[in-house]
Amino acid sequence: MARAPAASDVEGVDDELVFRVNRGAEQLAKGELEAARESLSRARELRPKDPQVLGLLGQALYKLGRYPEAVEAYARLVDESPVEAAARVNLGLASLKAKRHADAVRQLEIALDLNPEHRKAMGYLGLAWLEQGDFGRARSWFERAGSEQMVAKCDELLALASAAPEPSAAATQAGDDVLPPPAPIPAAPPALLGLAATRRAPEPGADVFLTRDGLLTVSAAREVLIRGQGLLAVRGAVRLAPERKRFRGRATDRSFGEGAAQVMRASGDGSLLLKPAAVLLTVLRLADDAAYFREDALFAFEASLGFENGRVAGTAVPDLNLVHLRGSGDLLLASRGPLRGLEVRTGAPVRIPSAALVGFAGALTPRLVALHEEATGAVAPRVVELIGQGRVLVDEGAAA
DSSP states (O other), rough: OOOOGGGGGTHHHHHHHHHHHHHHHHHHHHHHHHHHHHHHHHHHHHHHTTTTHHHHHHHHHHHHHHHHHHHHHHHHHHOOTTOOOHHHHHHHHHHHTTTOHHHHHHHHHHHHHTTTTTHHHHHHHHHHHHHOOOOOHHHHHHHHHTTTHHHHHHHHHHHHHSOSOOOOOHHHHOOOGGGGOOOEEBBBOOGGTTSSSOOOOOTTTTTSEETTTTTTEOOOOOOOEEEETTTTEEEEEEEEEEOEEEEETEEEEEEOGGGGEEEEEEEEEEEEOOOOOOOOEEEEEEEEEEEEEEEEEEEETTEEEEEEEEEOOSSSOEEOOOOOOOEEEEEEEEESSSSEEEETTTTBOEEEOOOGEEEEEEEEEEEEEESOOOTTOOOOEEEEEEEEEEEEEEEEEGOO
């Protein structure tokens, strides 16, 4: 007795699958990440367990910074190909980016059981231990991976960890390298935007943004996007590339910032040293969350956060340029004064001068309106009105 045709045997399904996979792969190669995700998600609906579809979809989600979703796609791929080391490595790296360190270690260790010479797995395993503050284990794996720069970094961190609280007079005369390590920038209270997570306690090597003596040190180990304002030095093998604005998941031909305010993508083994203008720097953390920020108030953010540029159009006034951040990671805000969180309730919109607006989160809609009714012959100042329910972040120093 002939069997009933499976869904994959129905005429047209395989043709659409091939079309979606090929199109998704091409879009992925061109950097059209959101379009690739859509094509490959449709392909997955047609063939949920296809290893090629799962692998390509995992790549698209990873590059979009949607790490928890990438973890889920790669986990399915591992289920289908449990003895494939490359699948385990991809799952381990996505887990590392999603801050799931225990899962990352487990998958990378299995990958090395399957392929003991997999250098990338060794390096990623070193990063997993480094982010957890275990510099000894991290150093061992970096050494096996042949990463001399990361071995040297671990040696520095181990030396700092074992150093006495107060350096001796002789050591103090030896030079800047023996000074206490930079301190994390104080984090803003999570209530400012009502975001999902509080900032973790400082861990050596875990903080991206650090300060000392008025200087900002930014680690490029986890890849960051940062403005070039006040750049003094680049230390180590750091790669810098100008960033373009993104719209609807695609890179545009417009520069993200101009001149000294150009946003650069920094990655590699090393750090940046900056002396920002006379502004207050505040760290916020997103944890599988999303928020909007005024573009020129956003100084830097981890590349683990997906971003998209947008604007609120103004009439007879400049547009309000915004950046939408989503995912998990740290970001650095520049303001003239301390930040304050204000609640916005349904039916009670809040109006804020553009210069005072830093960011907002929740179900809020912004628009540019007049502050008050215009008198004859007078022009009322334009402000940002936020309608809906959520929280808005304002700069107390903007009034000055």
